[in-house]
Amino acid sequence: MTDYVKKILTSSVYDVAEQTPLDSMELLSTRLGHDILVKREDLQPVFSFKIRGAHNRIVHLTAEERARGVICASAGNHAQGVALSASRLGIRSVIVMPTTTPVIKVNAVRRLGGEVVLFGDGFDAARAHASILAERHGYVFVHPFDDPDVIAGQGTVGLEIMRQHPEPIGAIYVPVGGGGLAAGIASFVKFLRPEIRIIGVEPEEAASMKAAIAAGKPVPLDQVGLFADGVAVRQVGEETFRLCRDLLDDIITVTADEICAAIKDIFDDHRAITEPAGALALAGLRRDIDNGTAPDGALIAINSGANVNFDRLRYVAERAEIGERAEALLAVTIPERPGSYRAFIRLLGARAITEFNYRFAPGNSARIFVGIKLGNGDTEKREIIDLLASNGLDVTDMTDNEVAKLHVRHMVGGRVEGLRDEMIFRFQFPERPGALLKFLEGLNDAWNISLFHYRNHGSDYGRVLVGIQVPEETREDFFAHIDAIGFPYWNETDNPAYRQFLDRE
Incomplete structure (x- = not known):
């Protein structure tokens, strides 16, 4: 360890690298009740440590x-x-x-x-x-991690933290791929302030250091997930393993959803976009707090990089609410009769609906896919499930179901044999709590809803796709009724997307 400290102190990184700031996460600190800081390696000239x-x-x-x-x-x-x-x-x-x-x-x-x-x-x-x-x-x-000079260069991150925060530090959370950053930081910090916990964080789908420590040597993983591509390493290095085995206090693994939530946290506090690997350490820090195992003192996470494809952000935004336990996804069975949607939404009261998917099916029961915004995480989710069940509704929790989150939520629909008189409309209404219920209250039970798709996209206006069975002889009354609701709408019955994929068989 002494050799590494000397190499870190005499390294030549500042010919090209910057000393990055150690920024407070004020919003997250207030919400979680801990002093949380983030080391901004995303601000390097190449946006990475x-x-x-x-x-x-x-x-x-x-x-x-x-x-x-x-x-x-x-x-x-x-x-x-x-x-x-x-x-x-x-x-x-x-x-x-x-x-x-x-x-x-x-x-x-x-x-x-x-x-x-x-x-x-x-x-x-x-x-x-x-x-x-x-x-x-x-x-x-030039090895990316398993080289003493590389490890020493990465260790200058730990040197800077020691200079920037002389006050008590409970733990430093470090993303782990091959282990070079964790080995370098731990070598310097443990030499200078051994009381500080150094905690490695890995994705559950690429936990190569955790596997190595369990096996007592570097071992290859059978499969490596690529969501956090910056740490997608099948096998850690010999030297990084030796150092991390001896110097890390713990290794935490986190899900892709938790990483997405941490990306959102960094954006909320600093208006900065980080890559999945860059938010990995903060996700581990949050997991430690949630588990009640975070130590006293400042908690520091390394934001290791910001090289993310813009189109990746679609997935991040979709999963962040689930990752911070702020959204529940439920499959609910309700009676297949007019007015059932409205009764269901009334049960939920003032809770914000984030998603509502339904397609008509013959029979007495309808299966809907619904997202609900949570203010109190899993505790509130359990309360909602119990409320619905006590009112005779069959409920299946889909919040942690990967097939439901990745695929089924986007596939609720399809053709229905024998469905008559269906018309398709897009509606737009101001997005605020209770808006979906108000919209449903405006529809008349004289016309049966045969398709419903709604997803909250965080914009000022909610957008709903609705299928309604409107017999020819009632259409004049129907249009007079929806005109009176006052929300802008578009008749999409002749839209080729509907005709080819959702129209009756």
Whole structure:
């Protein structure tokens, strides 16, 4: 550990890296009752801490090694660090990246002067290919984590935290992929202030360090999830394992939903967008608080990076509410008769409805898929389930059902044999608590609802797609009735999307 402290203190990271701020998470601290801070490595020139270790390794190359050029394998952040460092030093860099790497990271490497080679579905395949190219062409391989100079470079994050926060610190939460950042921070912090807990955080679907510690040696995972691609490592390094095994106080694993909730927390406090791996540590910090195991003193999470594809944010926004236990997803069976929706919504009272999906089915019962905003997490969810059950409704909790969250919620619908006189309308109404109930109150039970789809998108206006059975002879009265409701609407009965996928068989 003493050797690493010396290497950290004499590292050369600040030729290209910045000392990043340690920012308070004021909103989250107030909500959770702890002093929470975040180390903003997303503000580095390459939007990730990886520039530290990459430059500290490359700057130590001999003249002969520099002439040969460097190569690395990376999902993106280490790649950008290598490309920038090599470019500054006038060294050729070849970067092997998995084909699954977000485009934003691939383009960033190219802009920084790196020669990109796309290969394999994950980091391990890319690393194996990079090793082959290094042997074939004589490039110097710059490992993303299992190298003493890289570990020391990452350890400067811990050095900065010690300078920035001399007050009591309960724990520092560090994202773990290959383990370089955790090993570097732990080496410095445990030497200087051994009372501070250093806690590694991994995704449940890529917990390679946890598996290594359980096995007593680095072991390959059978499968690695790619949501948090920055830490999607199948097997940790020998040196990082040795250090993390001895220096980490604990390892926490978290779900993708919890990571999404942490991304939202960082945005709420700092209006900053982080990548999934960047929010990983904060998700672990929140899990520790929820479990009642967080220590006293300041709690610090490393925001390790912000290289996220913009289209990934659609998934993040969809899952963040579930991740912070602020939304329940329920499948509920209600009677198949006019007025059932309104009665169901009345049972829920003033609670905000986030989603409501239904398609007519022959028989006496209707199955609906409903999302409900929660103010008190799982406790309130249980109260809602008990309330519905006590009123004779069959309820299935879908909140943690991956098939329901990923697929079924978007597939409620389809063609119905023998459905007569159906018309399809889009309605728009001001989005506020109780608005959905007001809309349903405005519909008349003389016409049966055969399809209903509503999803709260966080905008000022709610949008509903409704199917209503309107016999030809009543249509004049029907249009007079919906005109009187006063909400803008559009007749979509002839829309080809409806005709091809939802119209009667």
